[in-house]
Amino acid sequence: MTDVAVEVASLSKWFGTFLALDDVSLRVPRGCSTVLCGPSGSGKSTLLRCLNGLETWQEGEVRIAGTRVRSRPGDLVALRRRVGMVFQSFHLFPHLDVLANVSLPPRINLRLPRAEAEDRAHRLLAEVGMAELARMFPAQLSGGQKQRVAIARALAMEPQVLLFDEPTSALDPESVGEVLDVMTQLAEHGRTMVVVTHEMGFARRVCHEVVFLSDGRIVECAPADRFFSDPASDRARTFLGQVCR
Amino acid sequence: MKTHVPDVGRGHRLVRGLGSRRSASSLLAWAVALVAAGITLPDIVGWALVDATWVAEDRAGCDPAGACWAFVVNRLPQFAFGFYPPEERWRAAVALAWPLVSLAIALGPGFRRRAAVVAAALAFYPPVAGLLLLGGLLGLPRVPTSQWGGMTMTVFVGTVAFVAAFPIGLGLALARRSSLPALRLLGTGFIEIWRGLPLIAVLFIAVVMVPLALPPGTELPRLVLALVGITLYTSSYLAEVFRGGLQSLGAGQGEAASALGFTYWSAQRYVVVPQALMAVVPGILNTVVALFKDTTYVLVVGLFDFLSIVSAAVADPRWLGLATEGYVFVGLVYWAFCFLLSRVSARIERDIGRGRERGRSA
Known part of the structure; x- marks a missing residue:
């Protein structure tokens, strides 16, 4: 390496x-x-x-x-x-709740079982201080909250x-x-x-x-x-x- | 829940409203509507209900002053099932009721995974209902497609064409937005050609010209050819509806999905298409309503759909001269079906809105 x-x-x-x-x-x-x-x-x-x-x-x-x-x-x-990326205007997936936003990428792209992907998402959301809001939809979050979810989402792929x-x-x-x-x-x-x-x-x-x-x-x-x-x-x-x- | 509006408030609003110009024009509209109803309604109600005859053996048994609904009642099984053999009608009844029950489930009380249940019911309809109607296996006697007809034919053609056109339309919309020039050209060309042809021409091409292109000896029932024509025609319209939804998304969603390592197909499946479809529910249902009414054109290629079977019945010497009753009935049935579809559309839109609402209060 x-x-x-x-x-x-x-x-x-x-x-x-x-x-x-x-x-x-x-x-x-x-x-x-x-x-x-x-x-x-x-x-x-x-x-x-x-x-x-x-x-x-x-x-x-x-x-x-x-x-x-x-x-x-x-x-x-x-x-x-x-390689993870965080965008200026977040680009969260508005049809999914916060937990699904973070757990979907590893579930689909790394073929993680749902439970494992959601555990990882919960851990990362806790890391960015968004654990309480896992069931909210992006439209209900403030800009700062959205960007923290976007960071957790990028981290979920373990880049x-x-x-x-x-x-x-x-x-x-x-x-x-x-x-x-x-x-x-x-x-x-x-x-x-x-x-x-x-x-x-x-x-x-x-x-x-x-x-x-x-x-x-x-x-x-x-x-x-x-x-x-x-x-x-x-x-x-x-x-x-x-x-x- | 509606809340009770106190009378004081309503009176106040009325008094205040009377002063405004808007209320003056609204009063005028009400007055015109009431006068129009006063002139037309008594005659209509008298003809359709008060003086109507519901039971009779033939035309002579009907009161000439009112509607002869006995004709419709008498012919109802034929209107519903066409020339399907009477002892096998339960099969036609299942094929007729299936899509209606699916719509009823969509409108009824919600339950977990309702959308998936309705989608599966519709997705399995074409093969299962087709085999059920056709028979020839599992001990069911074979019924050739030439004996299918009536409302069953209309509902079968409409549902099958929609279910088959949905994935094709989605594929066409994605092809039209593809970054590969050849694919884009193919998608665009296909859509523009099929959308530019009148449906009647499509049906003639399908039934008259396609058999010439098939290898000699192959013989497809006209129903199959007509279904293929209507499906491709509808898919080009649906494709443009879907494209509208895809374009409403903007580049950010696709970029975010790419940046997270989604493949093209999984990005479409999990991120892009669900959002695009939610955005165009009214447009999809609008296309379905148009499709359902357009199925009447199959009569030009000799298929007995609901409308043409009523037309045929009107020419029966025993019931001659009852075209009004026949066509009023046809109109009412079509209207009821399209109204049902528009309620389903409203319901889906409300459920999508409520999904966001529920999240908001959580």
């Missing part, structure tokens, strides 16, 4: 003629949490979505735990069972890497904290996480590495404390000045 959880080599992606990712290379060691940040339109969400094959690209390659991400449907399904795509951007200010608390807990337990976020406080406190993108390029890649105390590039300095006011 390799110690590199995610490896991106010379990745380039065009939307039509627009170059969205320009020769991006990146390594995320196992057990590390990495933040992707940068101004909007810098390609950070696109890069994240390449990591589990939700986006295709033209050049370069992505490896998750040593296995190359290919576009063959069967390979993608196998890959996505090892090796967790991807977060602006997990707090669609939340009321008062629910941001509860979601960040859960994420902090995950990072402290040594989960490998790649997080696209504008929550620089969270990035500084919790994450190991910061990758700063601008115009589809990686401008700076540094340990979190150094990035925030002493950014090397002007663009990162300007960005931090705007975000951390």
Whole structure:
């Protein structure tokens, strides 16, 4: 087993003629949490979505735990069972209750017996502080509660890497904290996480590495404390000045 | 539960309402409706009920002032079962009652897994009811399809076409939204061709032209050919209803399912299709009502459905001149059936709403 959880080599992606990712290379060691940040339109969400094959690209390659991400449907399904993702707008399954949202993926995709899948779901819901609300439907939950269920749902597949795509951007200010608390807990337990976020406080406190993108390029890649105390590039300095006011 | 509205409040509302323009137009509408009812109802009730004859041997035994329902009563078994041999009618009765009982279960008091029970009852209907009507096994005498008819034929054709068209329509809708260009083209082409043909043309093609394309010597009953035609025709309409439901979902649900490692088919089965179907229940039932009425077209290929068997009976010399009674009866039966379907639709919609409600209070 390799110690590199995610490896991106010379990745380039065009939307039509627009170059969205320009020769991006990146390594995320196992057990590390990495933040992707940068101004909007810098390609950070696109890069994240390449990591589990939700986006295709033209050049370069992505490896998750040593296995190359290919576009063959069967390979993608196998890959996505090892890479969890949390979306900005939750995308919970509205026709299922909370318990079914979390237990369905392992039941169907890992062929776990129902009882076992539900035990796992109850355990994970307790972990994100949603044990009491297992029988609610997504429409009855607040944004923060929905996102915590979505995190539990992603964890239910026991992924090796967790991807977060602006997990707090669609939340009321008062629910941001509860979601960040859960994420902090995950990072402290040594989960490998790649997080696209504008929550620089969270990035500084919790994450190991910061990758700063601008115009589809990686401008700076540094340990979190150094990035925030002493950014090397002007663009990162300007960005931090705007975000951390 | 309805709560009792105190009289004071109602009076108050009426007084307040009288002043508004809306109430003036509503009063006018009521007045027009009452006058219209006053003019037409006495004659209708007099003809249909007061002066009507219910028991008679033939036309001469009927009071000419009123409706001759004796004709309908006399011919009721034939209207229900067509020319099915009288001693085997219980089989036709089962085939006729089965879908109606399924609908009654859907409308009746709820119980665990009711939806699954109703769905299974409908799914097993085509093969089981088909074999039961046809016979030739388990000691049941064979009854050729040419002797099937009446309400049994109408209900059989409608139910079988719906049950068969449902999965085909779902497949077509998914094909039309597929990311594979060839599949998309096939789905779209199929839907547009079948939807663009009048049903009568479809039936003629099925009954007249399809046998020419079959290998010589194979002979399929006209009923089977007509069923295939109606099924494919209905499936193209259902496909467009389903597509509406699929499109109402947005990309997020499919993406979330993919990201969790669902295969395409399990994502459709557990995540996408259930939500899409719930979103289009009224559209599905609307198509079923249209299908049920369209089954009357099978008469153009010589099948004796409910409408054509009544038409045939009207020409009977013993009961000549009773077309009004015959067609009023036909109209009432069709209307009652379609009304039943619309109640089922309303019930399903309410149950879906209540499912969310129940979750809310938990």
